[in-house]
Amino acid sequence: MISKRIIPCLDVRGGKLTKGIKFQGNVDIGDPVEAAREYYEQGADEIVFYDITASSDGRDIMIDVVDRVAKTIFIPFSVGGGIRNLEDMRRVIMAGAEKVSVNSTAVTNPEIITQGAQAFGSQCIVLGMDVKKVAISEKIPSGYEIVIHGGRIFTGIDALWWALEAEKLGAGEICLNSIDADGTQEGYELNLTAMISENVHIPVIASGGAGLPSHLADVLTTGKADAALIASMVHYRTYTIAEIKQYLHQREIKTRMLW
Amino acid sequence: MIAIINYNAGNITSVARALQNIGQDFIITDDTKTLDAASHVIFPGVGAAGEAMAYLQQKKLDNWLNDWIKLGKPLMGICLGTQIIFDFSEENDTRCIGLVRGSTKRFPDNMLSDGRTLKIPHMGWNSVKFQREHPVFQNISAGAEFYFVHSYYPAPAQDSVVLGVTDYGIEFCSVLAVKNLVAMQFHPEKSGKPGLQILRNFCAWRGNDL
Numbered sequence: 001m002i003s004k005r006i007i008p009c010l011d012v013r014g015g016k017l018t019k020g021i022k023f024q025g026n027v028d029i030g031d032p033v034e035a036a037r038e039y040y041e042q043g044a045d046e047i048v049f050y051d052i053t054a055s056s057d058g059r060d061i062m063i064d065v066v067d068r069v070a071k072t073i074f075i076p077f078s079v080g081g082g083i084r085n086l087e088d089m090r091r092v093i094m095a096g097a098e099k100v101s102v103n104s105t106a107v108t109n110p111e112i113i114t115q116g117a118q119a120f121g122s123q124c125i126v127l128g129m130d131v132k133k134v135a136i137s138e139k140i141p142s143g144y145e146i147v148i149h150g151g152r153i154f155t156g157i158d159a160l161w162w163a164l165e166a167e168k169l170g171a172g173e174i175c176l177n178s179i180d181a182d183g184t185q186e187g188y189e190l191n192l193t194a195m196i197s198e199n200v201h202i203p204v205i206a207s208g209g210a211g212l213p214s215h216l217a218d219v220l221t222t223g224k225a226d227a228a229l230i231a232s233m234v235h236y237r238t239y240t241i242a243e244i245k246q247y248l249h250q251r252e253i254k255t256r257m258l259w
Numbered sequence: 260m261i262a263i264i265n266y267n268a269g270n271i272t273s274v275a276r277a278l279q280n281i282g283q284d285f286i287i288t289d290d291t292k293t294l295d296a297a298s299h300v301i302f303p304g305v306g307a308a309g310e311a312m313a314y315l316q317q318k319k320l321d322n323w324l325n326d327w328i329k330l331g332k333p334l335m336g337i338c339l340g341t342q343i344i345f346d347f348s349e350e351n352d353t354r355c356i357g358l359v360r361g362s363t364k365r366f367p368d369n370m371l372s373d374g375r376t377l378k379i380p381h382m383g384w385n386s387v388k389f390q391r392e393h394p395v396f397q398n399i400s401a402g403a404e405f406y407f408v409h410s411y412y413p414a415p416a417q418d419s420v421v422l423g424v425t426d427y428g429i430e431f432c433s434v435l436a437v438k439n440l441v442a443m444q445f446h447p448e449k450s451g452k453p454g455l456q457i458l459r460n461f462c463a464w465r466g467n468d469l
Contacts, residue, residue, distance in 0.1 A: 001372060001426050003384040003404060040451070045384055071276050076406060076449050096272060098449065121305060123380055123408045172380065203378050226378065256384040256404040259451050 003256045004220045004248070005045040005227035006241055007205060008234050010035055012081075013052045015061035022237040033068045039234070040073040042241040043259045047073070048101070048175070048229060051081035059088075063095050070096020080128055080175075089116050093124060101175055103128035104148040107155055107162075110169055117170030126205075127171040131159045131192060132179045144192050151179040163196045174200060175229065177207040185211025185232060193223035205229055213239060213247035220253050261285040261462055262297035264340075266304065266314045274303045274337070277448035281459050291323045299462060300327060303448075304339030308363065308411075309351030311339055321356045328358050328440060333466035335395075336442030341413055341435070344442060350411050359437060361415035370428025377428045380410045387423035387433050387445075395441045395460045396422070396434070403453040405445035407433075413444060439466035 011018040012032050020028035021035045029035055036047050049069070051062045059082060066079055079092045080101030089100045100120075106113055106127055116125040130151055136143040144159035163174055176196055178189035188209045197204040206225035210216060216228045233239050245255045263274055265287045278285045285301075288294060302324070304311055315321045324344075328334055336344050343355040348363035355363070370377040384404040389396060412431040415421060422441070423434035433444045441461065447454035 001385070002381065002407075005383050070273065071279065074277055074280065074449060074455055075451050094272065096276060098273075121307075123305075123382060173382065201376070201378055202380075203382055224375070226383065258400050258402045258404065258453070 001254060003045070003254050004225075005205075006043075006216070006244060006248075006255060007046045007048055007227055007229050008039045008044050008241065009048040009050060009207070009229050009231045011050050011052055011231075012062065012065060014058050015053075015065055018052065019232075019235055021235040032065050033072055036069045036073050036077070039241060040075060042234075043245055043256070044075065044241050045256055046075055046098075046227070047077040049077065049079045049081075049097075051079060053082060063091055066092055066095035066097050078126055080126070083112075085112065086115050086119060089120065089124075093120055099124050099126050099173070101126035101128045103130065106166065107146060107148055107157065110165070113166055113169040113171050117172070122170050122172035122202075125171050126173045126175050127163075127166040128175045128177065129159060129162065129166075129196075130177050130179050131189075133189075133192070142195060144195075147179055159192070160195060160199060163200050167200050167202050171202060173203045173205065175205040175207055176225075177229075178209060181209030182207070184209050187211070187215040188219035188223055188225075188228070190218060190223040193219055193225050197224040197226070203227065213244045216244060217248055217251045217253055220248070260297050261299045261301065262294050263287045263301045263303060264294065264320060265289045266311060266318065266320060271303055273446075274301060274448045277455060277458055278462075281455055281462070283458070283462050289318050289320065291319060294323060294327070297332075299333045299335070299464075299466075301335045301337065301461075302340035302344075303337040304343075305408075306339055307350055308339065308343055308348040308353040308355065311343055312353050312355060315343075315356070324356055324358060328438075331439050331466055333461060333464050334440045334442075335461050336440070337448070338409060338444060338446055341442035341444055342409075342411055344440070345413065345415070348411065358440065359415055359420060359435065359442075360417060361413070361420075363411045364414045365411050366428065372428055380408055381412075381427045382408045384450075385425050385427060385433075385445075387425050389423045389434070390421060393422055393436050393441070394464050395436070395457060397460055398456055399453050405433075405443075405447070405450040405454060407445045409444055413442070 076098035078099035425433035
């Protein structure tokens with residue numbers, strides 16, 4: 001049976017990691033390609049790169065990063081951030097990324113999902129969703145609202161409705177980030193994750209809040225997620241991916257144990 | 260020389276990069292004359308069966324593959340490249356190349372596992388239960404997993420061609436081997452070190468030594 005995936009997320013700006021990751025001997029590494037290699041060796045099942053570069057020069061640097069990553073690791077990886085149109089998608093995919101993710105752009109221009117799915121296949125198109133818990137209302141019946149621009153702008157869009165709509169439009173996967181849980185290291189938003197995962201027919205990657213291996217166990221069981229995104233807990237070497245997988249194995253959660 | 264058949268079906272560059280990594284020279288081509296000179300052929304692909312077959316027919320690559328397989332030289336199918344070597348695919352109701360008897364079928368909706376509906380596509384890492392040994396799958400640990408992403412699965416007519424099976428709601432044929440052909444549903448080029456090992460084994464395989 002299929003394994004649950006453990007996916008480290010690397011934030012990149014101008015071709016460098018925004019937060020360095022600690023290597024053996026606590027050396028801080030800022031090169032995303034070396035970081036990807038490290039996580040590949042540790043047993044990552046996939047890697048997510050999030051490009052927070054604003055300038056167009058920075059975009060070219062990111063394409064070069066993608067190209068070098070694709071020559072270094074032989075597992076799938078995705079690139080998000082700054083994907084505004086089909087041409088952006090094409091460049092990232094041709095440089096060697098398996099998937100691209102769209103977030104704010106898809107909210108303002110949902111057709112990008114359909115266009116991307118038609119051009120490259122649904123399996124290439126990941127919908128990134130940033131979500132905040134709000135009061136249940138007529139407009140937001142699930143009690144979870146889509147926010148954009150790092151959580152600063154409320155869109156008035158219901159998170160569950162958007163997940164279902166994106167699936168219809170052709171998204172192949174959802175990366176579901178709880179803005180409330182993000183950065184807390186106190187655990188994923190389990191209710192939100194379970195609600196989305198139970199209602200869509202495409203895989204859901206849970207994001208935001210991971211601090212302990214038990215948080216991953218929770219979101220992959222109670223939260224019904226297909227994959228778990230992690231950041232700080234591995235970037236600062238609090239845990240290695242291998243240690244997290246060992247823990248999940250003991251909890252009888254199936255992950256890929258040989259790599 | 261290893262040749263990768265280029266037929267506008269998705270990301271062929273990832274196969275090329277994996278071959279680079281294992282130090283293997285290769286060419287990427289859709290020209291049958293160039294392909295004739297190859298020692299080994301890799302037939303990859305991501306995409307839809309209908310469009311892929313239309314392109315292959317336009318380039319006369321469907322006939323070329325039928326001729327190549329008779330020469331006894333090694334052929335490897337990957338993902339869509341595996342699905343369209345059968346007679347027929349349920350995807351776009353497509354008549355396919357017909358190197359192997361059987362068809363490609365869609366996963367049934369509402370497959371259950373532990374009370375949960377399984378998602379389609381089958382996307383992620385899964386294991387393969389090998390039914391027998393094969394030179395292309397030497398030195399692969401029994402517990403190794405491989406990266407899959409697909410909504411349709413190979414359904415050969417004869418059990419004798421099944422080399423490995425995978426469980427995803429149903430048990431399906433994830434690897435098949437017959438004479439000088441090996442074909443797999445997963446992506447060896449995205450399956451980490453075991454995947455690279457498969458590519459290495461394939462490049463060293465003579466195809467006719469079974």
